[in-house]
Amino acid sequence: MDTKNITVAGLRRMLDSKEISAKEAAGEFLADIKNKDDKVLSFITVTEERAMQDAQAAQKLIDAGEAKPLTGIPLAIKDNLCTDGIRTTCSSKMLGDFVPPYNATAVEKLMAQDYTLLGKVSMDEFAMGGSTQTSAFAKTKNPYNTDCVPGGSSGGSAAAVSAGFCTAALGSDTGGSIRQPSSFCGVTGLKPTYGRVSRYGLVAFASSLDQIGPIARTAEDCGIILNAIAGADPKDATSKNVPFTDFNEKLGTGVSGMKIAIPKEFYGDAVDEEVRNAVMNAAHEYEKMGAKLVDCSISTLRYAVQAYYLISSAEAASNLSRYDGIKYGLRGEGHSFDEMIRDSRNRGFGDEVKRRILLGNYALSSGYYDAYYRKALALKQKMIEEYNAVFEQADVILTPTAPTVAYKIGAQDNDPVKMYTADICTVTVNIAGLPAINTTCGYDKNGMPIGMSIVGKRFDEATIINTADAFEKTFSPVRCTL
Amino acid sequence: MSNLYPTIGLEIHAELLTKSKVFCTCSAEFGGEPNSRCCPVCSGMPGTLPVLNHTAVEYIIRAGYVTNCEISRFTKWDRKNYFYPDLPKAYQISQMPRPVCLNGYVDINVNGTEKRIRVNRIHLEEDAGKLVHDEATRSSLADYNRCGIPLIEMVTEPDFHSAEEVVAYVEKIKLLYKYAGICDCKMEQGSLRCDVNISLAPKDAKELGTRAELKNLNSTKAITRAIEYEIYRQSEIIESGGRVLQETRRFSDTTGETSALRSKEDAHDYRYFPDPDIPPIIFTEEELAAIKEALPEMPEQRKERYMSQYGMNATDADNIISDKDICDFYEAAIKAYDKPKTVANFILGEFMRRINLGEMSMDSLKFTPEDLARLIELGDTDKINKNNYKTIFVEMINSGEKPDAVCDRLDLWVKDDTSAVEAVIDKLIADNPKPAEQYRAGEQKVFGFFMGQANKALKGQATPNTIKAILEKKLKG
Missing domain, CATH: 1.10.10 (Arc Repressor Mutant, subunit A)
Structure with missing residues (x-):
């Protein structure tokens, strides 16, 4: 089995035709993890024994002809999704030994299809960052060039898929954390509409922006996984009951007659020329397939990063307050509650997390709320209106996923503002609650992948999956040589 | 005697009688083994999410209706952020700018004078846990059973000028909440708790004085003593030319005095913001009307009914409705024996006498309303001599023995011999x-x-x- 190229759909056919057993499939990925992950550092916890048990259970269903789309498919799970009985660290010393007694609903739904769990993959600490270098346990590297970052925060998920350590993975996306690492690692990643997938059991970073989604090798695979994990959940009041049948139902219908909006603000000087050219080439490819390009404007983009960091940091500051060392996680020392809580948080959190907590608490402080948080919420409203207007004249929007390709490890370590600015292309989608998918549209002169994002209307994942799929059918990916 | 005049406002916290907690499905019952009534949600485990209990929302709307409040058509929840070991998420889900109930009033009667107290707001929030301090091991232990029990907080306008008025108001609220079926109002168990804001100023002064906030007063007696002490303390300070500090104070039942807990400068910045996990609620007129319609019979309505249908006088009716447990007992008894007046006479007489003597309590009655109904019926129908009511009733109080069985055992039946x-x-x-x-x-x-x-x-x-x-x-x- 070609572990770097096998898709969920392809492995399904092999498993069902008995070309390979579920145990053999899991074994091949586990062997690759064992042999090569010391170069990539994508896994925090490899669940070898559990994988074999899962595979055995899956095989029985396959043999009985009762396999579901993900039965026996080996997947990796981002380490901020709670897994019952399996350590869930969020890449933080704070939760280094935290074993949840419950599953995230998305994980629960994968289990209902008898998937195979290979392990938990690395991320930026509490999903704060775009490089996976803030992880306390595994500073993941880019499989295309291990001197470069894999992106983040779902860098472990994207790198593991790219390196062939799993068929696909779950990630989470608060400001680009699925799409940007997918772009950097040359894979396909889908951030669903806010409310499409239950957030229950996803360790919260910014509750109004967080969304779980798949990272895979094709848009079709993303659709298969989204079919499994989507749906309203009584445990998450923000999940929405918007019925769906199959997110892949539009595959093969092409893009002829489709209107693709090109918002000019996303193609300015802040974006590298090579990236711009690659995305525009893809746009012209769509034109050749019969789509129509439409010029448009998202003027609020100039305030997007600021609004994003205010909203996400404010919510994060509150969400992360529960880590006080009293109930679970790292416990510090001290002679009083206050001292103990302070010491726990001082030792448990890394610098980036502390920076965001400070920023968030500042923005929510009395006297500053109106100047910062309230304004950010007002901008969110404006942004939603702008997107609604664009979607009145277009079916999807096409943008670069990141201003650059994967950069060298350490290149942005001392400049948080520059690092935050790099989120410019992805954050508006979270603020507006829209679905978006990244797929590879080219490679730079050094062979590093370039990603493009297709943004859709709320709850119209099927259209962006089809749009990405149409391009993927014309494109020959170059896998990493690891 | 000084001309200083106290002005008092109240905050009343009441735990709602819902079966489950406000944001998870754990039991909301009082007590239980420590940490036996909590789950990943109410103990604040990573990734868990709150889901609003709609019965709690219905109950706070009832609280609003019985205190003549406006019910907001649009309501939402906010996070109140602060660190404390009994607060597992380190924020309390509460309501800041958009409470469910606004601008109500409650009429009280103090020594025959009617007075209207204005209600500023009532909002719905979650209770915190409890800390148990163990001196032997010099450690503190957290019990999260109470975490997430639905709590409503009522804030009044500063319309009180004496402890008597405050106590009359608290008693009235207890009565209204109990009849509305939303709170058992057991102050000793903490299901109803009061904070008192009090300041002193000359009677004709344009501005109020600096206030002190007295926290967590757990009986009407404590409320009276704390207010009286605070009036004494503040007038001493003012009359000797000092300045009252704005601070939070704690009342000690043992010493009868209040002492400073924290000053205004130490006050938290709670960094309130809208809770992104709980979507706001918009009520329709129909929903609100249905809740109003489903309100249980309130004390004034019962009084009205007793007077018009049973021919009770106002004093007797007041006496029966003034304790909901007794009133409910009465209702059940007349269901079993349809002689409202006779049963009322027994309840107002012998029944209440025994309660006042401390010989029985509504919390631990050994006999049922049906038993009492039977006793009265036996006397009415000459099966027993009414002179034996007391003898039989005492047996019922003490052992719960059925009236027929007592008559058999003590040979009290009337014989037509x-x-x-x-x-x-x-x-x-x-x-x-x-x-x-x-x-x-x-x-x-x-x-x-x-x-x-x-x-x-x-x-x-x-x-x-x-x-x-x-x-x-x-x-x-």
Whole structure:
């Protein structure tokens, strides 16, 4: 089995035709993890024994002809999704030994299809960052060039898929954390509409922006996984009951007659020329397939990063307050509650997390709320209106996923503002609650992948999956040589 | 005597009687083994999410209706952020700018004078856990059973000027909440708690004085003592030329004094913001109307009914409705025995007397309303002599023994054996020739003497009517 190229759909056919057993499939990925992950550092916890048990259970269903789309498919799970009985660290010393007694609903739904769990993959600490270098346990590297970052925060998920350590993975996306690492690692990643997938059991970073989604090798695979994990959940009041049948139902219908909006603000000087050219080439490819390009404007983009960091940091500051060392996680020392809580948080959190907590608490402080948080919420409203207007004249929007390709490890370590600015292309989608998918549209002169994002209307994942799929059918990916 | 005049405002926290907690499905019952009633959601485990209990929302709307509040059509929840070991998420889900209830009022009666107290707002929030401090090991332990129990906080306008008014208000709120079925109002268990804001100023002053906030007063007695102490303390300071500090103070039941807990400078910045996990609620007129419609019968309505349908006078009706447990007992008793007036007389008399004497309590009654109904019915229908009510009732109070069983055991049934009655009376008259002579001479009052003696001798085994008839016949004899 070609572990770097096998898709969920392809492995399904092999498993069902008995070309390979579920145990053999899991074994091949586990062997690759064992042999090569010391170069990539994508896994925090490899669940070898559990994988074999899962595979055995899956095989029985396959043999009985009762396999579901993900039965026996080996997947990796981002380490901020709670897994019952399996350590869930969020890449933080704070939760280094935290074993949840419950599953995230998305994980629960994968289990209902008898998937195979290979392990938990690395991320930026509490999903704060775009490089996976803030992880306390595994500073993941880019499989295309291990001197470069894999992106983040779902860098472990994207790198593991790219390196062939799993068929696909779950990630989470608060400001680009699925799409940007997918772009950097040359894979396909889908951030669903806010409310499409239950957030229950996803360790919260910014509750109004967080969304779980798949990272895979094709848009079709993303659709298969989204079919499994989507749906309203009584445990998450923000999940929405918007019925769906199959997110892949539009595959093969092409893009002829489709209107693709090109918002000019996303193609300015802040974006590298090579990236711009690659995305525009893809746009012209769509034109050749019969789509129509439409010029448009998202003027609020100039305030997007600021609004994003205010909203996400404010919510994060509150969400992360529960880590006080009293109930679970790292416990510090001290002679009083206050001292103990302070010491726990001082030792448990890394610098980036502390920076965001400070920023968030500042923005929510009395006297500053109106100047910062309230304004950010007002901008969110404006942004939603702008997107609604664009979607009145277009079916999807096409943008670069990141201003650059994967950069060298350490290149942005001392400049948080520059690092935050790099989120410019992805954050508006979270603020507006829209679905978006990244797929590879080219490679730079050094062979590093370039990603493009297709943004859709709320709850119209099927259209962006089809749009990405149409391009993927014309494109020959170059896998990493690891 | 100074001309300083107290101005007081109240915050009343009430735990709602929902079956489950406000944001998870754990039991909301009081007590339980420590940490036996909590789950990943209410203990703040990573990744868990709150889901609003709609019964709690219905209950706070009831609270709003019974205190004449406006119900907001649009309401939402906010996070109140602060670190404390009994608050597992380090934020309390509460309501800041958009509470469910606004601008109500409650009328109270103090020494015969009606007074209207304005309600500023009522909002819904979650309770925190409890810390247990263990001196032996010098450690503190957290119990999260109470975490997430739905709590409503009512804030009044500063409309009170004495402890008496405050206590009258608290009693009225307890009555309204209990009748609305939303809170059991057990101050000693903490299901109803009061904070008192109090300041002093000259009576004609344009501005109020600096206030102190007295926290967590857990009985009406504590409220009275704390207010009285605080009036004394603040007037001492003001009259000696000092300045009252704005601070939070704690009242000690042991010393009867208040002491500073924290000053205004130490006050938290709670960094309130809208909780992104809980979507706001927009009520329709129909939903609100349905909740109003489903409100249980309130004390004033019951009083009205007792007076118009049962012919009770206002005082008796007030007495019965003033304790919901007794009133509910009465309602159940008249369901079993449809003589509202007779049953009311028993409840207002012997029943309440025993409660006031501390011989029984509504929390731990051993007999049922049906038992009491049966007792009264036995007397009414001459199955027993009413003089034996007390004897039988005491047995019911003490052991819960059924009235029929008590009569069997103590041989208290009325027997229609006139020959036995005649024999007893014959003997009585023979033993007391002088009073018998007096009666025949026209002294009616000695008849009572014979009635009493006959009753005593017959131990209630004959009805007064039977005894009276035979006595009259024999004496005139």
